[in-house]
Amino acid sequence: MSEPPGVIAAAWAIARKDLTVELRTRAAFLSAAVFSVLAAAIFLYTWDPTAVASIDLAPGVLWVIFTFAGLLGLNRSFSAELADRAIDGLLIAPVRREAVFLGKAFANLIFVLGVQVVAIPTVVLFYNLSLGWGASAAIAGITVLASVGLVAVGTLFSAMAVNTRLAELLLPVLALPFFVPVVTAAAQATVLVINGRPLSGAVDWMRVLVAFDLVFVPACTMAYPFTIES
């Protein structure tokens, strides 16, 4: 305990703290999961099945829900630290600031993936999609790749937004333009997968997701210290 922990160990400790809080209260997860089901239901009842085939609509619905449910979780990430100025404790801890970011981002990633575990089967059920094992695995891969990029950018903007006058109102304004390439690529890959097209087309879109992750995870990790120094 006398040695300050390394970046990975510190990040893991912070992620575990956030996940423990979430596991004990389940407040944010339940609201995001219920939101996903509600949103899928609303899309279902605004949809005319005679005009648009469900297979054409489902990917869009899935990734729109993903975006907004993600925002719900991300907003909470840093606002939870405002109570009793808990963020000050994190920032004076003898760990690198990058570790704080990575820990927060990892907890958010688990959160977003957890919500997707509810959202994807809901959409599959409501839109009557039949997915084989291969398609399910491909969608799981797309979801992980898309979530990493979304969470990297969203965690950074969440850290910034809570310190502004607009607080959580600002997060969508900042983050949504950054979600555009992620959601576009994920939705297009999903379209190809659920239509049973050859995987090579989906792989092209997944390359865009990989490139996004490779650029924005390091960029946001490096940018985070700039947002908190005083």
Place this chain on the structure above:
Amino acid sequence: MGATARPDGGGSAASVTRDAALAQLDRPYGAVFWVAIAAVIATLVRIAYFTPIEASQGPAQKIFYIHVPAAVTALYLAFALMAVASVLYLWLRDPKLDRVAATSAEVGLAFTTVVLVTGPLWAKPVWGTWWSGDARLTSTLFLWLIILGYLILRQAVEDRAQRARYSAVLAILAGLLIPFIHLSVYLFRTLHPQPIVLKPSAPSLPPEMLATLLMSFASFALLFVALLRARYRLATIADGGLADGTASERDG
């Protein structure tokens, strides 16, 4: 930036500097601005009366002389300057660089708005549609939205140094994002080809048209410099509350 008064302490000094600031507010434009306005008017007159009408697109093609220079000015002058100033700010921490970034963002937003308004006006008669899923169009729209978000962010942060750091981080990430938006929309289009692939691939322009275009580029660039200068002065006054804002910032 003539500093006519400095705060030596005491209420009277503060009111003197306030007067100096107000005096600057009265004339933020200067000669460059009026020269730029004259150049833009001259360009518009040339576009309307002294440039031949294009054979296949008709008069609508004349929008091109406004649309393209506005886009080039926004992207390669305003937003390039914004990105460079933001990177330099995080390195050097000079408040002037933050003001340059904020000012270029605002002026760039104005030019991008011109691009987004003139684009559909041209597309309706020529493409037959106001809007299409074209890559360049979509990336311009999102660039415009990001700049709006940038300006909203600036409004939402009171502490000057914090505002500058947040803005710089957002501007740099936005610079990384634009290629991705372009790429995803470009891929989207090639996978689902649109019925209208009418691209204005730059044909070699006749000399009269080229002259108009070059004149337009020059006058838009001049207008950009003039607006940037005027807006920068206002930002200096707003930040410092003084004619010589940087002095008080260093002290504070």
